Amino acid sequence: MPKLIPPVKSGESIELMITGLSHTGDGVGKTEEGFTVFIPLALPGERVRVKIAQVKKTYAHARLEEIIASSDERVDAPCPVFETCGGCQIQHLTYAAQLTMKQQQVIDAFRRIGGLEHTKVLPPIGMDNPWNYRNKAQVPFGQRNGKTVAGFYAAGSHQIVEFSHCMIQQPENDRTIQWVKNRVKELQIPSYNEKNHRGILRHVMVRTGIHTNDVMVVLVTNGEHLPRKKELLSSLIEKIPGLTSVVQNINKRRSNVVLGNENRLLWGDPVIHDYIGDVRFAISPHSFFQVNPLQTERLYREVKNFASLSGKETVLDVYCGTGTIGLYLAKDAKRVLGIESIAQAVDNARENAMANDIHHASFTCGKAEEVLPRWEQEGIRAQVIVVDPPRKGCEERLLDACVEMNPERIVYVSCNPATLARDASRLEERGFQMRGVQPVDMFPHTNHIECVTVFDRMEDKG
Numbered sequence: 001m002p003k004l005i006p007p008v009k010s011g012e013s014i015e016l017m018i019t020g021l022s023h024t025g026d027g028v029g030k031t032e033e034g035f036t037v038f039i040p041l042a043l044p045g046e047r048v049r050v051k052i053a054q055v056k057k058t059y060a061h062a063r064l065e066e067i068i069a070s071s072d073e074r075v076d077a078p079c080p081v082f083e084t085c086g087g088c089q090i091q092h093l094t095y096a097a098q099l100t101m102k103q104q105q106v107i108d109a110f111r112r113i114g115g116l117e118h119t120k121v122l123p124p125i126g127m128d129n130p131w132n133y134r135n136k137a138q139v140p141f142g143q144r145n146g147k148t149v150a151g152f153y154a155a156g157s158h159q160i161v162e163f164s165h166c167m168i169q170q171p172e173n174d175r176t177i178q179w180v181k182n183r184v185k186e187l188q189i190p191s192y193n194e195k196n197h198r199g200i201l202r203h204v205m206v207r208t209g210i211h212t213n214d215v216m217v218v219l220v221t222n223g224e225h226l227p228r229k230k231e232l233l234s235s236l237i238e239k240i241p242g243l244t245s246v247v248q249n250i251n252k253r254r255s256n257v258v259l260g261n262e263n264r265l266l267w268g269d270p271v272i273h274d275y276i277g278d279v280r281f282a283i284s285p286h287s288f289f290q291v292n293p294l295q296t297e298r299l300y301r302e303v304k305n306f307a308s309l310s311g312k313e314t315v316l317d318v319y320c321g322t323g324t325i326g327l328y329l330a331k332d333a334k335r336v337l338g339i340e341s342i343a344q345a346v347d348n349a350r351e352n353a354m355a356n357d358i359h360h361a362s363f364t365c366g367k368a369e370e371v372l373p374r375w376e377q378e379g380i381r382a383q384v385i386v387v388d389p390p391r392k393g394c395e396e397r398l399l400d401a402c403v404e405m406n407p408e409r410i411v412y413v414s415c416n417p418a419t420l421a422r423d424a425s426r427l428e429e430r431g432f433q434m435r436g437v438q439p440v441d442m443f444p445h446t447n448h449i450e451c452v453t454v455f456d457r458m459e460d461k462g
């Protein structure tokens with residue numbers, strides 16, 4: 001094979017027509033030779049001048065220098081740090097166009113990765129007001145020129161971008177973050193330096209319950225000692241309305257993982273609460289809880305529609321977190337069995353079941369890909385299996401065990417269209433047929449999209 005020589009060089013300025021958006025929200029253009037160039041902040045339909053930044057074998061990354069002809073869908077991003085902060089990628093696109101782009105992203109994933117050309121992908125369910133939706137913020141603390149900085153990381157780096165207001169956080173969350181940040185600076189609590197592993201405060205995590213107004217503040221420290229703890233605590237209690245829980249989380253590891261294993265309750269309750277539908281959930285520092293509560297209700301309603309329960313079914317909630325989907329479905333099912341790998345989330349799921357008087361749901365701690373095949377061998381059967389895996393999707397042995405259990409339906413909730421498309425083609429090869437995909441926009445202004453779909457069993461395995 002002759003070696004391909006890229007037709008562009010680093011530092012070169014070229015003009016391009018933008019024809020699409022990548023799954024990361026970058027504009028995509030092609031040179032005359034058909035060579036692909038990715039350009040952050042460029043939009044489909046735009047003619048742009050770009051400077052090539054990095055050349056790889058089959059594509060290049062470039063910086064936007066000039067918009068020669070602008071897209072009708074371009075808007076001024078309202079957040080002043082949009083272009084530097086890595087939190088949002090597509091605030092410069094109208095919300096209607098964001099939804100169209102996300103639908104196309106799902107269609108493309110099914111076509112390219114799943115080889116499923118004719119998948120029906122419905123228009124995403126969007127938000128009426130696509131701002132102030134997040135109920136959780138994780139703010140890293142660091143040092144710059146000897147001073148404390150706190151904010152969000154810039155895209156693809158650990159450079160902290162400070163902000164005074166985050167437009168996708170719920171107002172209570174946003175206010176709490178700003179307040180804690182300022183107080184930590186005033187009290188001169190030393191922030192963590194990830195280069196030399198010195199300093200103390202690594203992250204502040206804030207979670208709120210929109211239906212309960214509960215607020216949890218988690219102070220992540222590089223060790224047990226938290227200087228000026230009493231002063232910080234008493235001012236938090238005084239100034240943050242709804243404050244329900246203050247936790248110190250100890251994380252001594254040299255790693256990017258935000259939370260360590262040990263939580264110490266400094267004040268209040270160890271959990272906060274929120275509702276999904278009429279089910280009340282406890283949320284601890286470690287537990288996964290969807291970050292957009294309004295859209296979660298819409299997502300779960302879709303799950304319920306796809307599950308079409310009659311009250312006679314055993315339902316599996318695989319990757320159940322704090323048991324949210326299983327407990328939401330419980331009143332329409334005969335029995336619910338959940339599986340989750342984080343022990344604390346399983347404890348929360350059990351407590352959630354008890355607190356809501358749901359006695360026909362049980363939760364098992366373990367890796368789904370190990371527990372489910374074991375259950376299948378033991379003869380456990382379910383009519384409906386719901387899976388809601390992390391971004392990497394389901395392991396093949398898990399899908400095999402689902403198929404062997406011979407359910408009528410498998411409802412698949414996914415935060416990554418690429419792994420959903422891969423797993424969809426595996427389930428279709430194993431005798432299940434996908435009905436259609438419903439994207440739900442859980443993360444407006446970012447490149448993420450959640451999907452829910454259902455696979456019906458085609459042949460009876462007896």
Ligand SMILES: C[S@@+](CC[C@H](N)C(=O)[O-])C[C@H]1O[C@@H](n2cnc3c(N)ncnc32)[C@H](O)[C@@H]1O
Pocket residue numbers: 288289290319320321322323324325339340341342345366367368369388389390415
């Ligand atoms: C996308 S979340 C879904 C949680 C829940 N269904 C919800 O809607 O809140 C995925 C969950 O899977 C859990 N998880 C990750 N890997 C797992 C595994 N191998 N086995 C079981 N659970 C796992 C995570 O801890 C997380 O709670």
